[in-house]
Amino acid sequence: MSELSIGVQPTGVGGRALSSRGLRTRRRLLEAAERVFAELGYHDASIVKITEAAGVGQGTFYLYFDGKKRIFDELVLDLNARVRRAMTEASSKGSTRAERELLGFGAFFRFTAEHPALYRIVRQAEFVSPAILQLHYERLTEGYVAGLRQAMAAGEVAQGDPEVLAWSLMGIGELVGMRWILWGGGTEMPERVFDELARILVRTIGARDLDP
Amino acid sequence: MSELSIGVQPTGVGGRALSSRGLRTRRRLLEAAERVFAELGYHDASIVKITEAAGVGQGTFYLYFDGKKRIFDELVLDLNARVRRAMTEASSKGSTRAERELLGFGAFFRFTAEHPALYRIVRQAEFVSPAILQLHYERLTEGYVAGLRQAMAAGEVAQGDPEVLAWSLMGIGELVGMRWILWGGGTEMPERVFDELARILVRTIGARDLDP
DNA sequence: CGTAGACCTGAATCGGGTCTCAGGTTTGGG
DNA sequence: CCCAAACCTGAGACCCGATTCAGGTCTACG
Incomplete structure (x- = not known):
């Protein structure tokens, strides 16, 4: 690097x-x-x-x-920066943590629909460039952990280790995105699924309430 | 295939x-x-x-x-069968759905620690053999969905679409396993993390209670 | 034993990829 | 308009891996 x-x-x-x-x-x-x-x-x-x-x-x-590896690494970092920007922007418009969470997920899914490369390339990174893969996920968690810690302090979400929660949430986004966006014909996520997911996410973070 | x-x-x-x-x-x-x-x-x-x-x-x-692709495909299916067997065996020993869930996760993490190949190979499959990757995940969900549907009917976990919940749970396992087992030095999962995860999982499935 | 059939071998062929380089083209400031 | 610097090119040297094949080795069984 x-x-x-x-x-x-x-x-x-x-x-x-x-x-x-x-x-x-x-x-x-x-x-x-x-x-x-x-x-x-x-x-x-x-x-x-x-x-x-x-x-x-x-x-x-x-x-x-x-060479090939170099341009690949740069691509991963480029996609990483773009997806984080999209998520941060979207989630900043929410007023409760739960709302911010859902907005962030929505942005993630939209980005995925527009750039399937994110998945495909990130998964490749496992071998091509493990350090870059790690960096990708760690950068995604960083902001996440900070937001969750704050929400925990404010009593807005269940107490606990924000890091474990952050990785859990990322996992949910990753597989649900893969299943319904990547494999779902490359278009948008069905509303039915997103609504269901919203209920699951609210439970997962242990949100006091969706509205302020 | x-x-x-x-x-x-x-x-x-x-x-x-x-x-x-x-x-x-x-x-x-x-x-x-x-x-x-x-x-x-x-x-x-x-x-x-x-x-x-x-x-x-x-x-x-x-x-x-x-050729190379053929032996790879077979490897994915082999690992898939083995990890499912390990998870099913472990979870069958629980009496509530939540308990079964935790036992299954424990088995998954142990398998991952012993066979890091599971991750590495499955991720490669994204390109080498997308159909096999899909098969891998679908087989994993199948049993999951059945168990969750039953638990929902019994009022043991929150009502909802069991499929979305199943994929969410798999996502949690995948990323938490990657972070703390694959990147954690290849040994076991720290007890602290697993305990924290247990709390998260119980919330996620909306379990009535951990004990019967 | 003796042998048919299964099994094993690794040098050689073939195809395709990375990267270099000598020389041509474009651009922008004077 | 002119020229130096920046940019571009693609054929070919070089490398490496998949796959084949002609010939040797093992083994069960009559």
């Missing part, structure tokens, strides 16, 4: 500064990689296919990334 | 009947594959490495399996 350009201006290999043209090409490669990895998986995704999808020559790839 | 030998006597390719010697070699390959896939992942696991680990020649592999 020594040279991942996250949060800073992207560079080429060796830290070469990029012009706007270079920046555009780099982004094109990243977007093509998201499509190709999501469709074919890490193994079958080749540099050739990624460059073809991006509409650039093979050699161009190596002006921006060290 | 046309020719997976599950529940029937294993054969060689083309349905060739096997002598006890052949059966032993086949099993050796399967066990070697579990180790190699778990350690290296599908991509880096090569036939050469599997046959080396099994102590047989490369050509021998093709007397028993069509």
Whole structure:
């Protein structure tokens, strides 16, 4: 992970500064990689296919990334940042913890429907880049734990270790999302399922009440 | 999935009947594959490495399996059957649904600690063999749903769609297991975490009570 | 024993992927 | 308009893995 350009201006290999043209090409490669990895998986995704999808020559790839693993890592972190942003934004609109929770889940499901790559790529990471996978989940928990701890202090949710609860909630989101979004035809989650899930979540966090 | 030998006597390719010697070699390959896939992942696991680990020649592999994907599929189904057996056995010893639930989780965690391959291999399946992945999860839910429906009818757990609840519970097991067993040094789950989890699970299923 | 049939072997073939490099193209500031 | 720097290209060197196959080894049974 020594040279991942996250949060800073992207560079080429060796830290070469990029012009706007270079920046555009780099982004094109990243977007093509998201499509190709999501469709074919890490193994079958080749540099050739990624460059073809991006509409650039093979050699161009190596002006921006060290290799296949490097672009993959960056993709995971990119998706991670995007899904967290979507969830945080949505949940900030709620007034009780339970409400915030449900809004966050809704955002997660919407993101998943729009970017099935999140699942497919994250699962690949188990082997391609275990450290990145861990980072992905840990970053997701971080915000979660903070919010839950606060809600516990306020007596809004059941007392307990917020970390165990946070991972439990993530697990629920992951499998329910997989079952009804990823396998459900790639569209939205049926309202019936979401309503049922809402009842389950409220119980799981031990919320005092859904409304303030 | 046309020719997976599950529940029937294993054969060689083309349905060739096997002598006890052949059966032993086949099993050796399967066990070697579990180790190699778990350690290296599908991509880096090569036939050469599997046959080396099994102590047989490369050509021998093709007397028993069509190729890499075929042995992988069989491995997933094998692990699936084993983990379900472990969970069913353990949970049958409980008297309330909540108790059965906790015993099942305990068995799942123990199995995971002993066979980290379960996680690693199942996650790979996302791409290698999506249909097999789906089968794995569906088989896990099946028994679950039946048990929950019964408990709901008996008023032992909260009313609702047992399927959504089953997937939620599996999600909790999956992520908590990943966090504290797979990443926790490969040993057991800390008692503190399991106790906390027990409280969460009881809330999630909406159990009337832990004891009868 | 002797042998048919099952089993085993690993070198060789074949296909496909990564990455390099010598040379062409585009861009932007002077 | 001009040129240096940045950018782009794709053929090919190189590597590695899946799969085959011609020939050797084991074993049960008559």
